[in-house]
Amino acid sequence: MVSATTMHHRRRSILQLALLLLAASPAAMLAAGGACEREEFPAGRSYATCADLPALGASLHWTYDAAASSLSLAFAAKPPGASGAGWVAWGVNPTGDGMKGAQTLLAFKSKGAYVVNTYNLTGYRPLSAASTPIAFEATELAADEGADGKVRLYGTLQLPKGMEAVNHIWQVGSTVANGVPAKHAFAQENLEAKGSLVLTGAGATEAAPAPVFISHDYLD
Numbered sequence: 001m002v003s004a005t006t007m008h009h010r011r012r013s014i015l016q017l018a019l020l021l022l023a024a025s026p027a028a029m030l031a032a033g034g035a036c037e038r039e040e041f042p043a044g045r046s047y048a049t050c051a052d053l054p055a056l057g058a059s060l061h062w063t064y065d066a067a068a069s070s071l072s073l074a075f076a077a078k079p080p081g082a083s084g085a086g087w088v089a090w091g092v093n094p095t096g097d098g099m100k101g102a103q104t105l106l107a108f109k110s111k112g113a114y115v116v117n118t119y120n121l122t123g124y125r126p127l128s129a130a131s132t133p134i135a136f137e138a139t140e141l142a143a144d145e146g147a148d149g150k151v152r153l154y155g156t157l158q159l160p161k162g163m164e165a166v167n168h169i170w171q172v173g174s175t176v177a178n179g180v181p182a183k184h185a186f187a188q189e190n191l192e193a194k195g196s197l198v199l200t201g202a203g204a205t206e207a208a209p210a211p212v213f214i215s216h217d218y219l220d
């Protein structure tokens, strides 16, 4: 079942890429060129692949060790609002394509230093101040801020064997109140911050956006 799902995603991704290229606007071409390739991280943090994500000006950098099914990643996005006050989050949804069920990593500044929490999202309800357990072992969690004001969230996820494509979501929020990340805006861009990500292979150009209108198919 896992491999059937993976094939399904691969075909989708290729189809989406074809549609993207057919409809290539200058903006889409720019994204395909890989602005993420110019992003720099501190020494010791380098990744095999990067993708400019289709919403919220975010990018994902990752190295996937297929033999160990270990995903090492950096997610970068600029929270709206005052510098240092917001949060960024990235996650994998093993059971659906949206927020509900997503296993997420969320970074924000607390007492002057960035922390990364994990959240098992069970629906549109307020988050807790403390992490909740997620389905994947998450290690090497850290975050910092780039010169461009983007918050970069780092981590390594131990994924189930054979997981070659995942549904992922990402988000930014402007506020953390009393240690609790407050809900994000619900603008079009916020709602479009999800897609299918092929972990193996060339990566960047295959990480085409999953249009909302067909992504419901993933739930079948």
Ligand SMILES: *[C@@H]1O[C@H](CO)[C@@H](O)[C@H](O)[C@H]1NC(C)=O
Residues within 6 Å of the ligand: 120, 121, 122, 133, 134, 135, 136
């Ligand atoms: C995440 O939440 C769902 C819904 O409450 C639950 O079924 C699942 O076991 C939780 N996952 C983990 C890893 O705790």
